[in-house]
Amino acid sequence: MTDAVDPQPLGRLARPRLYEQLVEQLLGYIESARLRPGDLLPAERDLAERLGVSRATLAQALVALEVLGVIDVQHGTGAVLRHRASVASVIKGLREHRSRLPDIVEARSTLEVRLAALAAERRTDADLAAIDDALRTMQAEIDDGDRGAHGDELFHQAVTGAAHSPVMAQLMAFIGEMVLETRLESLAQPGRPEQSLVSHRGIAEAIRARDAAAAADAMQRHIELVSDVALLQ
Amino acid sequence: MTDAVDPQPLGRLARPRLYEQLVEQLLGYIESARLRPGDLLPAERDLAERLGVSRATLAQALVALEVLGVIDVQHGTGAVLRHRASVASVIKGLREHRSRLPDIVEARSTLEVRLAALAAERRTDADLAAIDDALRTMQAEIDDGDRGAHGDELFHQAVTGAAHSPVMAQLMAFIGEMVLETRLESLAQPGRPEQSLVSHRGIAEAIRARDAAAAADAMQRHIELVSDVALLQ
DNA sequence: CTCTCCTACAGGCTAGGCCAGTAGTCCTGT
DNA sequence: ACAGGACTACTGGCCTAGCCTGTAGGAGAG
Numbered sequence: 001m002t003d004a005v006d007p008q009p010l011g012r013l014a015r016p017r018l019y020e021q022l023v024e025q026l027l028g029y030i031e032s033a034r035l036r037p038g039d040l041l042p043a044e045r046d047l048a049e050r051l052g053v054s055r056a057t058l059a060q061a062l063v064a065l066e067v068l069g070v071i072d073v074q075h076g077t078g079a080v081l082r083h084r085a086s087v088a089s090v091i092k093g094l095r096e097h098r099s100r101l102p103d104i105v106e107a108r109s110t111l112e113v114r115l116a117a118l119a120a121e122r123r124t125d126a127d128l129a130a131i132d133d134a135l136r137t138m139q140a141e142i143d144d145g146d147r148g149a150h151g152d153e154l155f156h157q158a159v160t161g162a163a164h165s166p167v168m169a170q171l172m173a174f175i176g177e178m179v180l181e182t183r184l185e186s187l188a189q190p191g192r193p194e195q196s197l198v199s200h201r202g203i204a205e206a207i208r209a210r211d212a213a214a215a216a217d218a219m220q221r222h223i224e225l226v227s228d229v230a231l232l233q
Numbered sequence: 234m235t236d237a238v239d240p241q242p243l244g245r246l247a248r249p250r251l252y253e254q255l256v257e258q259l260l261g262y263i264e265s266a267r268l269r270p271g272d273l274l275p276a277e278r279d280l281a282e283r284l285g286v287s288r289a290t291l292a293q294a295l296v297a298l299e300v301l302g303v304i305d306v307q308h309g310t311g312a313v314l315r316h317r318a319s320v321a322s323v324i325k326g327l328r329e330h331r332s333r334l335p336d337i338v339e340a341r342s343t344l345e346v347r348l349a350a351l352a353a354e355r356r357t358d359a360d361l362a363a364i365d366d367a368l369r370t371m372q373a374e375i376d377d378g379d380r381g382a383h384g385d386e387l388f389h390q391a392v393t394g395a396a397h398s399p400v401m402a403q404l405m406a407f408i409g410e411m412v413l414e415t416r417l418e419s420l421a422q423p424g425r426p427e428q429s430l431v432s433h434r435g436i437a438e439a440i441r442a443r444d445a446a447a448a449a450d451a452m453q454r455h456i457e458l459v460s461d462v463a464l465l466q
Numbered sequence: 467c468t469c470t471c472c473t474a475c476a477g478g479c480t481a482g483g484c485c486a487g488t489a490g491t492c493c494t495g496t
Numbered sequence: 497a498c499a500g501g502a503c504t505a506c507t508g509g510c511c512t513a514g515c516c517t518g519t520a521g522g523a524g525a526g
Contacts, residue, residue, distance in 0.1 A: 018510070045475095055511095056479095056512090057509085075476075077518085104400055107404060111343060166336050167337055171340060175404070278508095289510095295508095307508080309489080310488065
C-alpha cells in the first residue's frame with residue numbers, strides 16, 4: 001500500500017481518477033493475456049488485490065468497461081469478455097482525442113446523404129415547414145453578421161427529422177457533438193455561411209420536390225464543401 | 234420508494250443491476266428538473282440517501298453516466314451536466330425498447346453499404362485474410378449443421394475493420410446488438426445460411442478486387458436478402 | 467448411472483470512515 | 497477601507513469489512 005506509485009506531483013489539469021487507470025490496465029491485460037470473447041476475467045477480489053485497489057474502485061472500473069461494451073458481468077459467474085478488445089480501443093480513442101476530422105466527416109456524410117434521400121421520400125408538410133424555418137433562421141443570423149451556426153444545426157436536425165428514421169436519428173445525435181465542431185470550424189471561414197446557405201436551399205428544394213436522388217446528391221456536395229474547408233487546416 | 238417495478242416478463246437472463254436503475258432515475262431526474270448543461274447534480278451523499286442506496290453504488294451509476302458522456306464529475310465541486318440530456322435518452326431508447334426492425338435494417342444498410350465500399354478501397358492483405366477466415370468459419374459452422382451465426386458476425390466485423398473508419402465502426406458497434414437479433418432471425422430460415430454465405434463471398438470478392446461500387450452493390454443486396462426474411466414475420 | 471443437494475466461490479451492495487480538493491467567509495495586517 | 501491569507505464547510509475519492517444472493521461443480525443418495 002505504501003509503495004504508492006506517484007506518477008505526477010503536478011497534474012493540475014489532469015483529473016486522474018483511479019478507475020480510469022484501471023480501465024487502461026485491464027484493457028492492456030486483456031490484450032496481453034490474449035483473452036478471447038467468452039473468456040472470464042480473474043475474480044474481483046483477486047484483481048483488486050493484484051492491482052492494489054479496493055473492490056469498490058475495481059467495481060467502478062468494471063462498470064465503465066461494461067458501459068463501453070467490453071465485458072458483461074454476470075452475478076455468480078464473473079466478468080466475461082464480449083467483443084474483441086479492438087472495439088474498446090476504438091471507443092477509447094473516440095472519447096480521448098475525439099477522433100480525427102476525416103473519420104467524423106465520413107460518418108456524417110454516410111448518414112446524412114441517406115437521411116436526405118429518405119427525407120425526400122417521406123417528408124410531410126410539417127417537416128418541410130421546419131426545414132424552411134431553419135433556412136429563415138440561418139438567413140437572419142447571417143444578416144446579423146453571425147455565422148449562422150444555430151440555423152445550420154436546426155437545418156440538419158430538420159432534415160434528420162423529416163427522414164423519419166429513429167435509429168439513424170439516434171446515431172446522428174451520437175456523433176452530434178463532433179459534427180458541431182466541424183460545423184463551427186467550417187463556418188468560421190469568410191464567405192462560408194452564405195455558400196452553406198445556398199447549398200442548404202438546394203437540398204431543401206430537392207426534398208420539397210420529393211426527389212431522393214437529387215437530395216442525396218445535394219447533401220453529398222454540401223458536406224464535401226464543408227469538410228474541404230475544415231481539412232485545409 | 235418504488236416497490237419493485239417489473240418492466241419485462243422478457244429478458245430471461247434478466248440481470249437487474251442497481252446502478253443501471255440509478256442511471257435511469259438520474260436521467261429522469263435531470264429531465265424533470267430541467268437541468269441545463271453546466272448545472273450541478275445534488276451532492277453524492279444527498280443523492281445516495283434520497284435514492285436509498287449506498288454511496289458506493291451511486292458512484293458506480295455516476296461512472297456510468299460519465300462514460301456515457303452525460304456528466305463530468307469534478308473533485309471538490311460536484312457532477313456537472315455536459316451535453317443536452319437528449320444524448321442520454323438516445324442511448325436509453327436504444328437500450329430499452331431496442332427500436333423496431335425496419336429502422337434497424339435501415340441504419341444497418343446505410344452504414345454497411347458504405348463500409349463495404351470503403352473496405353474495397355482501403356483493405357490491407359491482413360484485412361482480406363480476416364475476411365477469408367470469417368468465411369471459412371461460417372462454412373465450417375454450416376457444414377456442422379449450425380446456422381453460422383458466429384461466422385456471419387465475424388464476417389461483418391472483418392469488413393467493418395477493413396474500412397478503417399473508427400467512427401463508423403463505433404456506430405456499428407452501437408447497433409450491434411440489434412443487428413445480431415436480425416441476423417439470428419434471418420439465419421433461422423431453412424436454406425438461409427447457405428444463401429447468406431454465397432452473398433458474403435460476393436462481397437469478399439469485390440473487396441478483394443478493390444471494386445468499391447461492386448462491394449457496395451453486393452452488400453446492399455445481401456442486406457435486402459437478409460432483411461426480407463426478417464420482415465415477413 | 468442419474469439426480470439431488472451441498473458448498474465453495476463468484477459478484478452485489480451496504481455501512482462507515484478518512485483523505486483531498488474547492489470555494490466562500492472571515493479575520494488580520496497594512 | 498481594503499487586500500491577503502487562513503479557516504471551514506462543503507464537494508468527491510478511495511478504503512476496509514462485512515453480509516447478501518446467485519452459480520456451478522462435486523459428493524452422496526437413490
